[in-house]
């Protein structure tokens with residue numbers, strides 16, 4: 520029982536040191552993948568090997584997508600094709616309706632809208648539903664998948680983006696996804712037992728804003744999606760280590 524997670528990547532969009540941020544969440548032997556950067560099978564393999572979890576594309580009850588930026592969503596084409604042609608299955612994909620609105624036409628259609636028979640080169644059109652079982656998250660309440668109940672809340676970002684609270688095993692894990700500093704979002708996340716928060720300059724949340732939070736809030740926070748330049752040893756909030764397994768206390 521309980522709720523655990525493995526940060527498979529902890530870097531920001533420009534990191535040369537780490538994979539883009541994505542998280543495998545586990546309860547009762549079931550797994551949820553939060554965000555899906557390319558190359559997702561390599562990210563899964565390398566991120567889960569240190570803990571012995573041996574995750575691969577078929578390991579998950581669902582993929583939860585926070586938004587369409589490439590460092591969070593660029594692995595979906597590979598995952599969709601791999602699941603379709605190799606695993607013969609259609610992964611469940613959960614996201615806010617505003618994220619789902621742009622998913623096919625704005626991200627996947629260019630690379631996935633036609634498949635061809637290699638013997639004849641006859642091709643036919645395909646649609647999102649050929650590859651994914653897409654289901655909406657709901658601003659108004661939790662959506663259940665397997666042992667997980669997932670709540671979402673819009674963040675301050677340049678494209679529609681949601682933070683998450685994931686409840687399972689009697690615990691709640693919060694994940695900020697990408698956001699400018701938003702004290703109300705931090706308060707929502709801090710209702711969880713533990714929450715992962717991004718940091719960065721520009722449109723992101725400055726480290727100094729998080730470091731200035733009350734000690735009780737900082738104690739529940741862990742850093743993810745951090746820039747290569749961040750001084751990890753000096754951080755007032757514990758930075759997550761890629762590939763390490765954590766339990767939600």
Ligand SMILES: [Zn+2]
Nearest residue numbers: 586588676697
């Ligand atoms: Zn983003």
